[in-house]
Structure formats: C-alpha cells, structure tokens
Amino acid sequence: MASVYTETPMSGNTTPLGTRTAVPPVAVVSASERAYRQLRDEILDGVLAPGAGLLEVEQSDRIGVSRTPLRAAIARLIADGLVAGRAGRGFMVTEMSVDSIHELYELRRALEEHAARIAATRRDPHVFLELRDQFRTAPELLLQGEAGLHRYYELIDDFDDALDAAVGNPFLVTALANVRTHLARIRRLARHNPARLRAAAAEHLLIIEAIVAGDTSLAAHATHVHLHQSLSNVLAALEANPAAQAD
Amino acid sequence: MASVYTETPMSGNTTPLGTRTAVPPVAVVSASERAYRQLRDEILDGVLAPGAGLLEVEQSDRIGVSRTPLRAAIARLIADGLVAGRAGRGFMVTEMSVDSIHELYELRRALEEHAARIAATRRDPHVFLELRDQFRTAPELLLQGEAGLHRYYELIDDFDDALDAAVGNPFLVTALANVRTHLARIRRLARHNPARLRAAAAEHLLIIEAIVAGDTSLAAHATHVHLHQSLSNVLAALEANPAAQAD
DNA sequence: TGAAGCTCCTATGTATACATAGAATTCAGG
DNA sequence: CCTGAATTCTATGTATACATAGGAGCTTCA
Known part of the structure; x- marks a missing residue:
C-alpha cells in the first residue's frame, strides 16, 4: 500500500515569502x-x-x-x-496484461462508485458547481488543439482532487491514488481519441451533477457507466493496436 | 500501497522435500x-x-x-x-483515532462488499462448502477455551484466504490485505468478547452460504451487516475502555 | 528575569567498500 | 557432440563512515 499518513517527502522548499534569493528553489528534494x-x-x-x-x-x-x-x-x-x-x-x-487491466478496473469500480456515493453526501456544493461549469466548456476545449487537450486533462485532475476532498477519507483516497497510478500507464494506450474524450466529458458532467444534487444512487450508477465505457474504449484501443502494449 | 506483484521476499527457504539437513531452516531471510x-x-x-x-x-x-x-x-x-x-x-x-477507524471501515465496506459479490460468482463451491461446515462448529469451538479461540481465528483467516482465491484479482486482494493490516491493530481492542464472536461466526456463516448459493446480492448485504456489527462492537469496546487506544 | 541568538548535538541522508548468492559460461569427460 | 560440474562474474544485501539539517539547550544581552 501507499501510506495513508505519508507527508510531503521531507520538503524543505518552503519559500518564506519575501526571501526571494538569486538561487533557484529547485532540487531541494532528496x-x-x-x-x-x-x-x-x-x-x-x-x-x-x-x-x-x-x-x-x-x-x-x-x-x-x-x-x-x-x-x-x-x-x-x-x-x-x-x-x-x-x-x-x-x-x-511490471507487465500490464489485458487481464490485469480488467482486474484494475474491477477495483476501480469498487472504489470510485463508493467514493461517488460518499461525495454526493459530503460534498461542498460550491466546488462541484464550479467544476460543472468547467466541464460544460469541455467540448469547446477539445476543439482547441494541444493546449485545450492539456486543459482538459487538468480538469480531470481537478475533478479527482475535488472527489478526494469531498470523500475526506485518507484510506480511501490512498487506495484511489494507487489505482490512478496504474491507470496512468493504461491511459497512454487509449489517448487521443476525440470522440471518446467528448463522451467522457459528458459522463463526468453527469456524475458531477449527481454529486451537486446529492443524488448518491445516480452518482454511483453514472460512475459505473463511465467506467464501463472507459474500459471498453481501452480494450478497443488495445484490440486495434496490440503493439501499443509493449510501446 | 503494497505491491500487487510482490513475490515472496526473496525467499530461499524452499525446502526441497527430502533434503532434511541437520541445520535448522530458520533465519534464511534477509x-x-x-x-x-x-x-x-x-x-x-x-x-x-x-x-x-x-x-x-x-x-x-x-x-x-x-x-x-x-x-x-x-x-x-x-x-x-x-x-x-x-x-x-x-x-x-501512526495513531489510530476513532475517526480513522470509521474511515478504515468505510474502505473495508467498499472492498469486502465488492469482493463478496465477486466471490459469489466465481467461487469454487467445494471450498466454501467445506468452510461452511467448519463455521458451523464455531459455537462449540468458542466454548473450548484458548485452543478453541485460536482455532476460531484460524477459521477467519481461512475464510479470508478463500475469499481472496475466489476473487482472483491481485489488485483487489492487495487492497484487502492493506485493510486487514490496519484492522489487526484494531481487533486487539475488541478481543475476547464471547457473545460478539458467536454472533460474528453466525454472520460469517450467512455470507458463506450466500457465496455457496451464488447469491451475489445476499453476499454483499450480509457482508454489509457483518461489517456494521463489527464496527459497532469495536466502537462500544473503545467507549468502555478508551485507554485501550494507547494500550 | 525574559527573550533572542548562537552553539552543539542528534538523527536522518548519502556514498562507498565489502560480503554473498545465483546465473552464465567454460572446460573437461564420456 | 553432448552433458555435467566447477568457476567466474555480476548484481544485490549489508555495514560503516561521512555530510547535513534541524532542534534543544545554553548563554548573553537588554
């Protein structure tokens, strides 16, 4: 497991506002x-x-x-x-077989559906209302080339962060973080599919609206649907280009 | 997280059946x-x-x-x-606050309910039929003092192992292992409550019967009930003896 | 007497030298 | 030519010496 209690590395790069020295604040990490x-x-x-x-x-x-x-x-x-x-x-x-992708998504379903339910109960509405507005611009973003794509992925990260904050459970958040780590390896394979990204944005939007409305059941089911579509897309991409697995 | 792929330490204590030497096989670990x-x-x-x-x-x-x-x-x-x-x-x-116990059980619910559903689908019936017979003897075991108690805890471990095997998902199994690690710290606090142990055995029995029957819904709901009772018991024990927390 | 600064000390972070186990290779024998 | 074992080599496991940062305590000054 990754730690539940792990703190920032050991840090040190606390920049005491105003101590702006000439030396760059880089590489203070161990x-x-x-x-x-x-x-x-x-x-x-x-x-x-x-x-x-x-x-x-x-x-x-x-x-x-x-x-x-x-x-x-x-x-x-x-x-x-x-x-x-x-x-x-x-x-x-470690290798990433098709089987392990199924297995990862199985765990992801368990965690994210539960997280969505909890978030719909404990969320700060303002945060998710803001997110909703952001996600509504996603279709336009995806027409704006590389920069828009980058912004889109930032939106996904913002959503994950908001979900973690709403859940407020270090154990669950850590488990989710682990899943996302492995997910990052998979996402590379299925990237750059505009149609899928538009659909995914719509799915995210529905999840967000459910959370805003405090509809736990819809939040969980919308998450399930989203993950089903996401997995289907990944598997289709792998089918189309099996070589990508070793890419 | 703990690793999904982690192998046995580095081992070496493979005793090639028949190579029974004089030197004890202890402490070959790093x-x-x-x-x-x-x-x-x-x-x-x-x-x-x-x-x-x-x-x-x-x-x-x-x-x-x-x-x-x-x-x-x-x-x-x-x-x-x-x-x-x-x-x-x-x-x-790390500390174990009452809050973190709630949080741990929240994750545990998500994982074990999902695991129970999966197990009810993929289980090997023979294994769980055997387990069912074992758990039926639990009430008697609990009357047999320390030895019986020890055997009872072994039964719980057997159940966990059977669940892991039935699930057959390294990611989920690893996540469950992490939860059980933290759970071990909590269990100390609520130990030695005969009435609770009898009730817990009955709850386990119901989960097992649901898995044997392939009843995914009952397996999940029975797990939920079991975890609810388990958490209630832990919290009650803590309430009765808050000092145990720092014990 | 209180507070601020400095010094020392402690505990981790890092580098390196040595020990050891396992695998590949090579050599010898059939 | 093939098979077997012994040897060598490589890569990890361990110990230790040194670097460094942060805190506690002391000293000094107001």
Missing part, C-alpha cells in the same frame, strides 16, 4: 526522492517499458545518485506495484 | 526482512504503541541489524501506513 520521481515518471510514460530490467548500478549511474537512495526509490516503486523483484536477477518493470 | 517482520508484528501487537518514536540507531541496535536494512524495513512500514515520518525528528508509529 536524492532518493529525485530518483523515485524520475523512475516513476519514466515507467508511467512508457519510457521504461513493461518487462524492462532495472539494475541498481546502471540506474544509479544514469540518474546520478548513489546506490543507497536508488534502492530506496526502487523499494517505493515495488510498494507501488510498478516494479517487481526477479528472484536472483535484479528488478523489472 | 536482515531487512527480519527487521520488517519484527517491527510490523510489534506495531500490530501494540508493543510499539501508536505515537511511539522510532529511531534508526536505537532500533537497529535493538533488533541487531545495521541501519541500512532497518531503513528498508521502515520504508516498507511507511508504505504500509503503519509508520510516518516526523518532519525533522525521526519516525513514529
């Missing part, structure tokens, strides 16, 4: 944190393909940290389920 | 694995109380490993949510 983020991003982006081997010395050389922080990074990735230890021969990026 | 298990057990048993500070040097001295494997152990405990890093002053065992 070496292990840097290694973790880089490896994680590369795995999620597919730069490190599923099945790829991870050797401690090799990776620590490449990233520019010693083996100690790199081992810590790999330990976290193993906890995330993104990396697995091969018996005697190093580590490898 | 130092970090030993440290992890010991700390984890101590946290779950309450030996290391919530809020207790964990200092690397102190703990590594006590357990008898160097700081390196101990750091790995703590990293895993953080991923489990059992330990949190205090900004500048070491680590501490």
Whole structure:
C-alpha cells in the first residue's frame, strides 16, 4: 500500500515569502526522492517499458545518485506495484496484461462508485458547481488543439482532487491514488481519441451533477457507466493496436 | 500501497522435500526482512504503541541489524501506513483515532462488499462448502477455551484466504490485505468478547452460504451487516475502555 | 528575569567498500 | 557432440563512515 499518513517527502522548499534569493528553489528534494520521481515518471510514460530490467548500478549511474537512495526509490516503486523483484536477477518493470487491466478496473469500480456515493453526501456544493461549469466548456476545449487537450486533462485532475476532498477519507483516497497510478500507464494506450474524450466529458458532467444534487444512487450508477465505457474504449484501443502494449 | 506483484521476499527457504539437513531452516531471510517482520508484528501487537518514536540507531541496535536494512524495513512500514515520518525528528508509529477507524471501515465496506459479490460468482463451491461446515462448529469451538479461540481465528483467516482465491484479482486482494493490516491493530481492542464472536461466526456463516448459493446480492448485504456489527462492537469496546487506544 | 541568538548535538541522508548468492559460461569427460 | 560440474562474474544485501539539517539547550544581552 501507499501510506495513508505519508507527508510531503521531507520538503524543505518552503519559500518564506519575501526571501526571494538569486538561487533557484529547485532540487531541494532528496536524492532518493529525485530518483523515485524520475523512475516513476519514466515507467508511467512508457519510457521504461513493461518487462524492462532495472539494475541498481546502471540506474544509479544514469540518474546520478548513489546506490543507497536508488534502492530506496526502487523499494517505493515495488510498494507501488510498478516494479517487481526477479528472484536472483535484479528488478523489472511490471507487465500490464489485458487481464490485469480488467482486474484494475474491477477495483476501480469498487472504489470510485463508493467514493461517488460518499461525495454526493459530503460534498461542498460550491466546488462541484464550479467544476460543472468547467466541464460544460469541455467540448469547446477539445476543439482547441494541444493546449485545450492539456486543459482538459487538468480538469480531470481537478475533478479527482475535488472527489478526494469531498470523500475526506485518507484510506480511501490512498487506495484511489494507487489505482490512478496504474491507470496512468493504461491511459497512454487509449489517448487521443476525440470522440471518446467528448463522451467522457459528458459522463463526468453527469456524475458531477449527481454529486451537486446529492443524488448518491445516480452518482454511483453514472460512475459505473463511465467506467464501463472507459474500459471498453481501452480494450478497443488495445484490440486495434496490440503493439501499443509493449510501446 | 503494497505491491500487487510482490513475490515472496526473496525467499530461499524452499525446502526441497527430502533434503532434511541437520541445520535448522530458520533465519534464511534477509536482515531487512527480519527487521520488517519484527517491527510490523510489534506495531500490530501494540508493543510499539501508536505515537511511539522510532529511531534508526536505537532500533537497529535493538533488533541487531545495521541501519541500512532497518531503513528498508521502515520504508516498507511507511508504505504500509503503519509508520510516518516526523518532519525533522525521526519516525513514529501512526495513531489510530476513532475517526480513522470509521474511515478504515468505510474502505473495508467498499472492498469486502465488492469482493463478496465477486466471490459469489466465481467461487469454487467445494471450498466454501467445506468452510461452511467448519463455521458451523464455531459455537462449540468458542466454548473450548484458548485452543478453541485460536482455532476460531484460524477459521477467519481461512475464510479470508478463500475469499481472496475466489476473487482472483491481485489488485483487489492487495487492497484487502492493506485493510486487514490496519484492522489487526484494531481487533486487539475488541478481543475476547464471547457473545460478539458467536454472533460474528453466525454472520460469517450467512455470507458463506450466500457465496455457496451464488447469491451475489445476499453476499454483499450480509457482508454489509457483518461489517456494521463489527464496527459497532469495536466502537462500544473503545467507549468502555478508551485507554485501550494507547494500550 | 525574559527573550533572542548562537552553539552543539542528534538523527536522518548519502556514498562507498565489502560480503554473498545465483546465473552464465567454460572446460573437461564420456 | 553432448552433458555435467566447477568457476567466474555480476548484481544485490549489508555495514560503516561521512555530510547535513534541524532542534534543544545554553548563554548573553537588554
């Protein structure tokens, strides 16, 4: 599991307003944190393909940290389920089979339907009213090229954040975060399908409206429908381009 | 999260049937694995109380490993949510507030109700028929003192294992394992309540019968009822003895 | 006597050297 | 030419020494 109580890394980049010095506030994070983020991003982006081997010395050389922080990074990735230890021969990026996609969506249904129900009960209406207005602009956004697409994905993130805040349950939020981590690896495969994105935006809108209205049942069922369509789309994309799996 | 793909530690204690040597097969596990298990057990048993500070040097001295494997152990405990890093002053065992108990049960409901539904669909009937017979003997077991009590808790574990096997979803099973980890810390508080244990056994029996019958709806609802009663019992125990929280 | 600043100390973060287990390769024997 | 075992090599597991940041306590000044 990922932690429920985990705090910000160790931070330190608290910029005490007004202490604007010449040195850039970058890279105040620890070496292990840097290694973790880089490896994680590369795995999620597919730069490190599923099945790829991870050797401690090799990776620590490449990233520019010693083996100690790199081992810590790999330990976290193993906890995330993104990396697995091969018996005697190093580590490898975990595979993502079609079966595991089904399994991931099964867990996702359980968590998000429950989360939607809870959110419909505990939500701050103002937040979701704002989100509703934003999502209503989604169809136009999707006509505005790369920038609009980027904004659209930000909207999805905003929705996830609002859902987490409304749920207000660290255990559930952590479980959702884990699912989203693995989901990020899958999304790459089915990306850039305008028709699907428009439909997804409409589905999100319905979920939001249900949450605003406090309609727990509709929130859960609309979520179920959304996830069904999402999975169908992913599977269709995989069917059309099985090679993408190893991309 | 805990890993979905994590394998047995690194193992090695595969006893190739017939190679029964004189040397005991103990302690072939790595130092970090030993440290992890010991700390984890101590946290779950309450030996290391919530809020207790964990200092690397102190703990590594006590357990008898160097700081390196101990750091790995703590990293895993953080991923489990059992330990949190205090900004500048070491680590501490996470607290278990009444709020967090509610939150944990909320996640547990989402996962176990879903798992029960799935199990009722995919189960191997033989396994659950066997379990049903076992659980029918529970009332008698609970009259047989410590040994019977021990056997009863084994039955619960058997049920959990059977549920995991029937679900057959590594993501969901991992999420359930995480919940059970935190649950183990709570169970201590409400232990040794014979009346509750008898009732719980009856509730389990109903869930099992629903799974055997392939009745998904009943399996889910019976699980919901069971979890409601379980939570009520825990909260009542806490109410009666708030000190137990820090015990 | 109180508060502010400084110093020291402690505990984590990192690097590196060494130990060890397992796999691949190579060599020898049939 | 094939099979077997021994050896070597590689990659992780562990220990330790050093760097560094943050806090507690003390000292000093007002």
